[in-house]
Amino acid sequence: MIGLADDLFNLSPFLRLLLQVLAASLAWQAGVQIEFLGIPFIGLVSLPVWVSLPVTVLWLVGMTNAINWIDGLDGLAAGVSGIAAVIMLIVCLFMNQPAAALIVAALAGGALGFLRYNFNPAQIFMGDGGAYFMGFTLAGVGVIGLVKSVTTVAVLLPVLILAVPLFDMSAVILDRLREGQSPFIADKRHLHHRLLKAGLSHRLTVLFIYALTLWVGSLALAFSGIPSGLTYAIAATLLLSYTGWRVRKCARQQ
Numbered sequence: 426m427i428g429l430a431d432d433l434f435n436l437s438p439f440l441r442l443l444l445q446v447l448a449a450s451l452a453w454q455a456g457v458q459i460e461f462l463g464i465p466f467i468g469l470v471s472l473p474v475w476v477s478l479p480v481t482v483l484w485l486v487g488m489t490n491a492i493n494w495i496d497g498l499d500g501l502a503a504g505v506s507g508i509a510a511v512i513m514l515i516v517c518l519f520m521n522q523p524a525a526a527l528i529v530a531a532l533a534g535g536a537l538g539f540l541r542y543n544f545n546p547a548q549i550f551m552g553d554g555g556a557y558f559m560g561f562t563l564a565g566v567g568v569i570g571l572v573k574s575v576t577t578v579a580v581l582l583p584v585l586i587l588a589v590p591l592f593d594m595s596a597v598i599l600d601r602l603r604e605g606q607s608p609f610i611a612d613k614r615h616l617h618h619r620l621l622k623a624g625l626s627h628r629l630t631v632l633f634i635y636a637l638t639l640w641v642g643s644l645a646l647a648f649s650g651i652p653s654g655l656t657y658a659i660a661a662t663l664l665l666s667y668t669g670w671r672v673r674k675c676a677r678q679q
Contacts, residue, residue, distance in 0.1 A: 438609035442486070448561070449485035453478055457485070457568050461580055469580065484583075485564045491590035492560030493553055494597070498617050500544035501631050502551055505590060505638045506559040507536035512586050512642035513563070517570040519651050525570025532562050545627050563587060585645040589616075589638045623676040636661075636668040 459481045461469045472480060496502035510533035517526035536559065542548045551559075567583030584591065593616045598608045606612075613622075620630040643661035647654040 442609075445486045445489055445557075446482055449482040449489075450478070452485060452561075452565060453481045457481065457565050459484060459568055481568065484568070485561060487594065488564035488567075488587060488591065489557050489560035491587070491594040492563070493556035494594050494615060495590045495617065495634075496551055496553075496556045497615060498545070498621075498627060498631055499547035500540055501617060501634060502556050502559065503536050503540040503543045504631065504635050506563060507533055507540055508635060508638045508642060509563055509586050510536055510566075512645060513566055513570065513583075515646060515651065516582060516586075516649050517566070519649060520571065522570040525566050528562065529566045529570065532559070532566070545631065560590075582645050582649060585648070586642050588641045589634060620672070623672075625672060625675050629671065629675060633668050633672050636665045640665040 458477050492502055510529050513529045514526055571582045597614045600614055601608050617630050640661040643658040647658040
């Protein structure tokens, strides 16, 4: 079985992508479906089946790879996934989605327990299989636990909670395409690479991205109407401000 897993993750990027699309399509068939989209100045738009399928597949596959792509430093993917999972757990409980809350609670516990041994200097590593599982599960819970609620805010919550890996991946892909390169070719354009290049230490880079993830998650808590959500957002803003000050201070010393 271990040999089979190694063979699967040694596949070409294009074949990996095809298998991810297949897995996402099966999830859609099983009921993990994005049925609404929130469009600015218009509101919620119901999606026909022929649009729901590609949108759902794009979301699931995109987040699967987004978590895998940030797995470039010890503790980064596990910490970001754990923070996102805890935020999703709170929102799912508030929105009375116990099944989704149970899944994401298990994911949060696994990610944060793993982080104890994965934080710099790491003793164990997640690998592609673990990152794919984290990303796919977070994306799936975002659909079944949050997007099922027919409100514009609920539709946008998963995007906000997972904004850091999502926008990091999107920026890297656009940058590669703009230069005429394949989006599947690995390079050092990710946020954590840029922070390291600016002179930050490994740990400070990871902690800053944690703070950024916690900040966008706190905004999701505030927008969802959770009691004291605004207080959490203010506290996370102060934490991010302090961490950002430390980042600027370290960058200027280089």
